[in-house]
Amino acid sequence: MSSASPIVESGGRxxxxxxxxxxxxxxxxxxxxxxxxxxxxxxxAMFLGDMSxxxxxxxxxxxGLAGVSFFGSITAIVIGVMLLYSELERRTIHxxxxxxxxxxxxxVGKYLGMVLTLTLLLLLFTAAMLVLLWARDxxxxxxxxRSLVLVWLEVIVMAGVALLFSSFxxxxxxxxxxxxxFLIGRTTPDLAAAAERADVGLVRWVSEAALYIVPDLxxxxxxxxxxxxxxxxxxxxxxxxxxxxGSAAGYAALVIIAVVGLAAVILSRRDFS
Amino acid sequence: xxxxxxxxLAKRYPADxxxxxxxxxxxxxxxxxxxxxxxxxxxxxxxxKTTTIRMLMSLIAPSAGTARIFGDPVPSRxxxxxxxxxxxxxxxxxxxxxxxxxxLAGRIFGLDRATRRRRAxxxxxxxxxxxxxxxxxxxxxxxxxQRAGIAQALMNDPDLVVLDEPTSGxxxxxxxxxxxxxxxxxxxxxxxxFSSHILADVxxxxxxxxxxxxxxxxxxxxxxxxxxxxxxxxxxxxLDVAAIADDVKEELRAGAGSHRHQGDDLVLTVEPGADTSxxxxxxxxxxxxxxxxxxxxxxxxxxxxRRVRESRVQREEKS
Numbered sequence: 001m002s003s004a005s006p007i008v009e010s011g012g013r014x015x016x017x018x019x020x021x022x023x024x025x026x027x028x029x030x031x032x033x034x035x036x037x038x039x040x041x042x043x044x045a046m047f048l049g050d051m052s053x054x055x056x057x058x059x060x061x062x063x064g065l066a067g068v069s070f071f072g073s074i075t076a077i078v079i080g081v082m083l084l085y086s087e088l089e090r091r092t093i094h095x096x097x098x099x100x101x102x103x104x105x106x107x108v109g110k111y112l113g114m115v116l117t118l119t120l121l122l123l124l125f126t127a128a129m130l131v132l133l134w135a136r137d138x139x140x141x142x143x144x145x146r147s148l149v150l151v152w153l154e155v156i157v158m159a160g161v162a163l164l165f166s167s168f169x170x171x172x173x174x175x176x177x178x179x180x181x182f183l184i185g186r187t188t189p190d191l192a193a194a195a196e197r198a199d200v201g202l203v204r205w206v207s208e209a210a211l212y213i214v215p216d217l218x219x220x221x222x223x224x225x226x227x228x229x230x231x232x233x234x235x236x237x238x239x240x241x242x243x244x245x246g247s248a249a250g251y252a253a254l255v256i257i258a259v260v261g262l263a264a265v266i267l268s269r270r271d272f273s
Numbered sequence: 274x275x276x277x278x279x280x281x282l283a284k285r286y287p288a289d290x291x292x293x294x295x296x297x298x299x300x301x302x303x304x305x306x307x308x309x310x311x312x313x314x315x316x317x318x319x320x321x322k323t324t325t326i327r328m329l330m331s332l333i334a335p336s337a338g339t340a341r342i343f344g345d346p347v348p349s350r351x352x353x354x355x356x357x358x359x360x361x362x363x364x365x366x367x368x369x370x371x372x373x374x375x376x377l378a379g380r381i382f383g384l385d386r387a388t389r390r391r392r393a394x395x396x397x398x399x400x401x402x403x404x405x406x407x408x409x410x411x412x413x414x415x416x417x418x419q420r421a422g423i424a425q426a427l428m429n430d431p432d433l434v435v436l437d438e439p440t441s442g443x444x445x446x447x448x449x450x451x452x453x454x455x456x457x458x459x460x461x462x463x464x465x466x467f468s469s470h471i472l473a474d475v476x477x478x479x480x481x482x483x484x485x486x487x488x489x490x491x492x493x494x495x496x497x498x499x500x501x502x503x504x505x506x507x508x509x510x511x512l513d514v515a516a517i518a519d520d521v522k523e524e525l526r527a528g529a530g531s532h533r534h535q536g537d538d539l540v541l542t543v544e545p546g547a548d549t550s551x552x553x554x555x556x557x558x559x560x561x562x563x564x565x566x567x568x569x570x571x572x573x574x575x576x577x578x579r580r581v582r583e584s585r586v587q588r589e590e591k592s
Binding site: 004009012013015016017020023024027090091092094095096097098099100101102269271272273 | 327330331332333334350351353354356358360363364365366368369377378380381382383422425
């Protein structure tokens, strides 16, 4: 046994699980399919750019970023709902959980493995997008980098949400619930507007409750969002600052701690039959 | 000191929302295993062996009772650091090689890289998988899979080795290989706790056994003690019945628990409690010659089957 500090030992166990999760995710054919689809969308965007008379750059950036975001989130949901559930279903978790590892370390390791996998996939998607942008003579600006960081934050938040659902539900149900969270989370401004304008008390109550419960994913895709009076956030012009990205990262960290923590609590009370 | 100490351990699954009745998988079992012992947990399928082991390994929470490993109450990470565990019908990460599987186990046990490499090398050699070290586990046969499982379970050089049905589903060669590994562990003074429904394995390997049926321990002790536990044993009476009438033969057969023919002889097995002397006297009166009267030495199998039958009768009476 090593004589390292408990924190280092715990980190070692978490790292072992994360590394194994990355190895496992690498083998999933669904993920290969999503990666292929993401590349295909960029090719499609090249074709769209040809048709968009003078707006090639804007269309390329729009479609490219939307593709990275969409495929990233879908992959996050797929990985999130599949990887933990398959461990429980196939009982591979028995080999690991019977060793001196805490359940929370297992969950955190699993989550970090997912984050590692998703980061590598987003890099791949981004590379495909950069090829598209290069073909359209669009430079990689700091605006674009900031928007990609926001997309990454959204994707890792979604992985946490999916992991939470998979700690107590089947992949199909978990996938449906995570998708619902994604759709609601992306439309929080509309939900807020609905809550404000609703005449029926129940509609207002439900909308407000959803705003409290569902993570505000719109924070991570701020294109065209009005803030601070007349200012309009745009990925094409005066984009959000690094300070905004920082605050969004803080929010993402809080959501991740909450959902992964809850998943750890659920899993620590669960029987591995 | 007891390595494993179990008191009144129980696992009950509540009735589901459809109202299907609750299940009692383990019904308040108590036993202890001392250091260096090889202890067999013997029982038919569904007896509660695996549930007990999963409770000890902190995979499921008990409904009642306590368990201690090396004096630490379960669940205890400190205790698990000294335990090597092979799950029932193990499913490992089949994309890994046995070397990678051992490395993963070593990392979780907190071993440094050099120790992980050395231990993995030694264990893979010891379980006879050196030739398949680069092959993914999904390409392994069931016997190879069990041996890979044993290798990963021994990465921490455990003081206690828990093996859940290590020989189940293996061919005779595979069973022998696994039994040899357990015998090695025994020689190395490790405490071994393993479950099985294969009597021969338990009989050959174990210092002590517990017979588990219907979630309860029905018998516990050394193989000899358990086998001798029932003082009343059946008796084989071998008769030369050439000279006696058919209706008397029928009467003798009816008086015994069971019978068989051995050449021209009739072998009557008289169950404990039946009047053997009266049956022999009747045979002699009818003109039969008594060749042999042999009290049957009960085997572990006899005791095991009797305990299973008793448990079934009790359950039927209850219901």
